[in-house]
Each structure stands twice: as C-alpha cells, then as structure tokens.
Amino acid sequence: MKLDRRLVIKILEEKIKSEGIVLGSDILKVDSFLNHQIDPFLMSQIGQAFAEKFSHENISKVLTIESSGIAPALMTSLQLQVPMIFARKHQSRTLNEEFFSASVYSYTKQTENQIAVSKRFINPGDRVLIIDDFLANGQAVQGLLDIINQAGASAVGVGIVIEKRFQAGHQLILSKNLPLVSLASIDRFEDGQVVFSKQGETSHVN
C-alpha cells in the first residue's frame, strides 16, 4: 500500500507536533516513532516517498549511517530494489585499508566519530542516494559524500526525513548542487513548539 506523498508528509508533521519534544534551542526528540521506537508503517511510506522522488535517477546504492538512518534507508532501498549500505561509526578504532573512512563531528554530542564503509560495497560507477533521519549541520551527509568521492562513485541526491532548515546543512547540500528532498522541513522552534517551513517539503530535484 502506498499513500500519496502529500499525505505521508501530513502524517509525519502531525506525529512531530503531537509526539516530538523540543529540547533547548535546536534539539527535537522524536524517539517514539523515528529513532528509538519506530513506526514501521510510517517508515515504509517514507521509503516509498523517497523512492518516488528519486525514481528517475538510476540509483544503484542507498547509503546511510548507523543507527537511526537504517530504517528509512532500508525502506527506500526496498522500493528502489537496490542494496542499502550503512556506514559504521567508530570512536577511535584504527581503520585499515579495507575501508573508506571520514570524520563526522556531532554538534549534539560534541564528539568526533570516524565513519567507515568497506571498499567492496561502493564502486566507481555507482549512483548513490544518501538517506538520513535528520539534517542539522550536515556533518553526517558531508562524511558520506567524502566516502562516495573516495570510491569514485557519484552522489545523486539526499533524502532526509526531518530537516532543521535553520541550521547549516540545508544550504550546505544545496551549495553542492545536490538534489535534496526533506519530507518535514522545520523553519524554527518557537516557545517549545515546532514551526514548519511555509513552503512545506523541501524538494530540489531536477
């Protein structure tokens, strides 16, 4: 079953409003359906929405980072009928020549992680779609782009479940001329409430 994408976005926004918890100036906790407990029906619809938006991009791999990116990336890859890869995070472990690796700084946790993808799974010629649950400062996407670049593959777009448009990641991706689809786009937090961007879903796809 596939719902219309507009309806999926509506459901997602309603879930964020009713279950999301705003913490401080820039953190949104949505652990009841997105990144601790997961609503599999909504996640399936999210995957179908991304697959529809990127269906003409001839994608060969879907790439994300553990752990929260796995669910939306898996559902997208199922629809696109291509493999999904999740980059592994390591705080310090010495990486070897079997892996492409990149550094990702987390502003939330104030930690630097190495992320790694086996060289066997991304090859020159691959057309890679990046999927993640959140877009904030764009550090995770930046790290994945770095890995795609090392592999000699092409990044063909970025699909984000929830973007905080007021942080740097949104502009960072657009500045690279990368197609960006953010299903829920948050303009700002106001009195502990989420205010969505007026223009709705971010969609910069050719």
Add this chain to the structure above:
Amino acid sequence: MKLDRRLVIKILEEKIKSEGIVLGSDILKVDSFLNHQIDPFLMSQIGQAFAEKFSHENISKVLTIESSGIAPALMTSLQLQVPMIFARKHQSRTLNEEFFSASVYSYTKQTENQIAVSKRFINPGDRVLIIDDFLANGQAVQGLLDIINQAGASAVGVGIVIEKRFQAGHQLILSKNLPLVSLASIDRFEDGQVVFSKQGETSHVN
C-alpha cells in the same frame, strides 16, 4: 510478494555459503547482505518468515539491539503491524531513571556494553518478540529479556536470522522455554566452510 519460508531459508543458506567468510573458529562475516551492506528483498522475506511463524502469538512490540538487528526487526514489525524498538548501546554513559538498562558482554569484541530502552516504550501487558541478526552466546538476547522483565512485559519468542548452534545461546533460550526460530542454523565450521544443521531451520514454536 511473499516467498515460501522454505525458499527464503534456501536463499539465505546459499548467500551464506557463497558470500560468507569464516574467520577463525567461530566468526562468520556476512557483511555483504546482512550487517553492513543489506539486501532489502531478502530482508523483507526474512521479516515475513518471522511474522508468519509468530503470527498467532498476539505480539504487541518487536524488540532488537542497534545496529544489525534493526533491519530484520523492522521488516518483521512491518508485517506484524506493531511498533519496533531498538535498544541503544552505550559503552559507559550514565543511564538515568528514564531507561530500563542491562549489561551485554560481547565475546567477539571483549567489551561490556550497557543497553537501554526508554521506559515509555515497553509496558506491563506488552507481548514482545525479540529479533536479532545473530545468535552466538546469547548475551544480547539475555540483556533484552532482562529489560522486558524489568518492564513487567512478556517475552513471547526469539527470531534469529543466523544461529551458531554450537555456541551457548541456542540452549540458553530453549532452557527458558522460549519459542525460538532460527532461519539459518549453523552446526559447525569445517575447513573454513559453513556446515548447516541437518535438521535445518530451528523452530521451537508451540
């Protein structure tokens, strides 16, 4: 599309034989389709196979541990139409009273992790199905059972994609009279090759 469960097991065994890499005496690396790169079609079939086996158990939640358990657990929960929860791993972080937590020792990595699940997501009365990618010594399952117990909920079964039957986890689960379904059951490694259990899929379901 749903394949017959016997065929799913056959495909899984063939994938293990052709792509799995045996390391040392007890490690099987299957990162090409199960826990780094993921085959979404196979994962979907695995989810349907678990859902079929546990369809009469009136399950209300599917529980796993990040990261490798997320994909099979998500696909199972989608079929069962119930929420999926993945326990978070923390090497040291101080946990607070918002979480149920347990210790999980990893023989492979020789590290002790705390796993945690928010108290909001498992309640008394919940009937919980545990799903994981691998069963070796059963430490992960043990930790999840501990959390289910703290919540006053019931564990109704365990679904495992690949079990190493020669390690302690298999007997540990059966000794608790818990229904266990292991799709691929490995009897032993011989000359770097995988030998599957003669009786095939482990299935101890009422």
